Amino acid sequence: MDLYWMSGSPFAWRVTLALAIKKVDYVGHEIHGSKGDNKTPEFLAMNPRGKVPVLKDGDFVLYESDAILNYLERKYPEPSLTGKSPEEAGHIWQRTLEIESYLAPHLGLFGRYLFRGDKTVTMEMLAEAASAISTEFTTAAGWLEGQDWLAGNTVSMADIVLYPIAALVQRLGKHPQAAALPFTVLPFGEKLPALAAWMARIEALPGYDATYPPHWRT
């Protein structure tokens, strides 16, 4: 099984976390957007949208990270990341989709502003996005009341979908231009201790270290 990923992509990171938790062997191929690796004819033949992650299992090619998680879940059911009963499955998906619908869409703006120098991004837009992101992290911290994981008592898809976003927001907060970024939930350790404790739980999972974005270490 081959996985194409980029360092720091929260979408790729959720897949490497799932593979670590399920202890599935794979060959990782780190590609670089800056080198155009995701726009080659070979890559576009796998994913015409030019995005990571892409999973190749024999002749079968799959993109869209949550679709890949579902594939892995069907192929390697244990440990389950999507629940056993219909009720567990429904609840795990609900939490996952709340993250996908109300939190994840606000992230792109910061990438455009900080890393791509997009001049159309205004401070008003950033303030609105940071406010929405802060609200959603506060909500997610509330989900941890009385339980160790976002959707119950074991790690699930909801956790591995949120964790890379939380790590990314934490990193954004340390950016040189951070003073201008109105994240009211940072630092998590001080503002949302339940969320910080949950992040430490993810970081203690066997195999976590190998999933850490290599360019973040330097």
Added chain:
Amino acid sequence: MDLYWMSGSPFAWRVTLALAIKKVDYVGHEIHGSKGDNKTPEFLAMNPRGKVPVLKDGDFVLYESDAILNYLERKYPEPSLTGKSPEEAGHIWQRTLEIESYLAPHLGLFGRYLFRGDKTVTMEMLAEAASAISTEFTTAAGWLEGQDWLAGNTVSMADIVLYPIAALVQRLGKHPQAAALPFTVLPFGEKLPALAAWMARIEALPGYDATYPPHWRT
């Protein structure tokens, strides 16, 4: 089982389509945003985000439409809307998530412009959204090459997620202010005949008629 829905909500409609295909009995409760039905303490206790659909099955309450589809899929597996093999499941989810990620997010703007009189929505923003929507419908029509349904030879979650959006865009095109809306894929029958034929296939499904938004009939 109780389902709370609003007439014309594409998110609620996908659930009523799934219930029709699976022939599951339920009690539908139509609520009205204009009357504040989704902001009552009783409704917010079910879904703090104040959105439809909400499913209540005994004491179990669930929101987020794709989570509800997953719950129904686990509880009433036949006919399956998410595939049998890992490969089928992965592919169906991939198509579904492509619709959710690249098409659905552009719809809200038209609602704000046409139905809520939001003055911050500019023609440039609408043109950009209509262009993205048109591109995605053209892509989806391509998925139908050589097959009757979006993700294979049977109706799946991808079909019931896209259909209500297609019906809504078709309706937007008939709005009095439609001349100002740059949808290049309308009418589907002329511009994307494969998509129009696929819509007719959905509309021929047993139980479809009962899912049609009542206020669209008048």
